[in-house]
Amino acid sequence: MNILIIDDETNIRKTLALCLEADGHRVTAVASSKDAQAEAGRQVFDLAFVDLRLGTESGLDLIPALLGIAPWLKLVVITAYASVDTAVEAMRRGAADYLAKPFTPGQVRLVTERAAALRRMEQRINSWSRRAKAPFATISCPSLSADLLESELFGHAQGAFTGTLRDQPGRAAACEGGTLFLDEIGELPPALQPKLLRFIQEREYERVSDPRTRRADVRILAATNADLDKAVREGRFREDLYYRLNVIPIDLPPLCERPDDVEAIAEELLRFFGAQNRKLFTGFSPAALHALRQHSWPGNLRELRNAVERAAILCPAQEVGPEHLPASVAPRPAQLQLGDRASLKAVEEQHIRRVIAACRTLQEAADVLGIDQATLWHKRKVYGI
Structure with missing residues (x-):
């Protein structure tokens, strides 16, 4: 993190800077409120340590000033005159934490790690955008x-289509000040492409069958599975619109190119669908995880989402096994019949799998099999069920 230290004591600045730099942080140290505000205007800081007494100045007054320059900044108040009242007042003015002198390197590390975790979380969400509270469609x-x-x-006027009895404002107007997400932009009809280009560049548009020009302040996000470079070369997508949309491209490789992400995404989806179905899952069995990693996922995230949703609905236990995944993901072994040339172990495994799949609980499955739950647990572990 990039950290700012504001303290009028030279030894404190040096000691705190050495402690933070030893943990790999970049540190700028100043002695006055004026210098602190100047540095905050020049650099992007994640965290600031602010002494409450800066000579004749008050660190409490500096807190709102720094937050006015950098609203995302996490402020930790440091002081040798610690009290509940000053802590409460510092928090009221926007401080994130409080550190009393003398402090140890461990205490500094702890508050720094808390601030870093908060910054990481904030940087993943939309909350700092001025459009965060505006509509998203x-x-x-x-x-x-x-x-x-x-x-x-863009909307339409009354009578634009058969049966339209009133004006329809459209998503451009409804998302004023907010964000409009255009999914599969590569499928945008050619006749509509110049109108979208004009809207992005000039923020102007007309409703269908209405000559009045309107304006809207809307941020445009777009996504596509299509190769837009190829579409531009073939004349199916306007080159100027492509470059206007392609300001900040984010290339997301398919799941087949990032197999290490499959497990983490599947676990998160399992928690989500578990909550929807009022179930609490401990996770996937080793065999199920192996199947998830080995599958090529031609349907990408939608296929993974559907596979996990199916497992969450069908699984009666706390751990999802390969038998709860689609056959395309976890191919089923050939069904054995009594008298087939197969080992007792293979017959036992398939029988246990069938009984578990047919029962609502593991206790019910153990009762059907005529064994206790501990034995069933052991056999499930042996067979990767």
């Missing part, structure tokens, strides 16, 4: 015809 470009898509995006 999604339009799926392939799901509508060209006329209906234009109406959905």
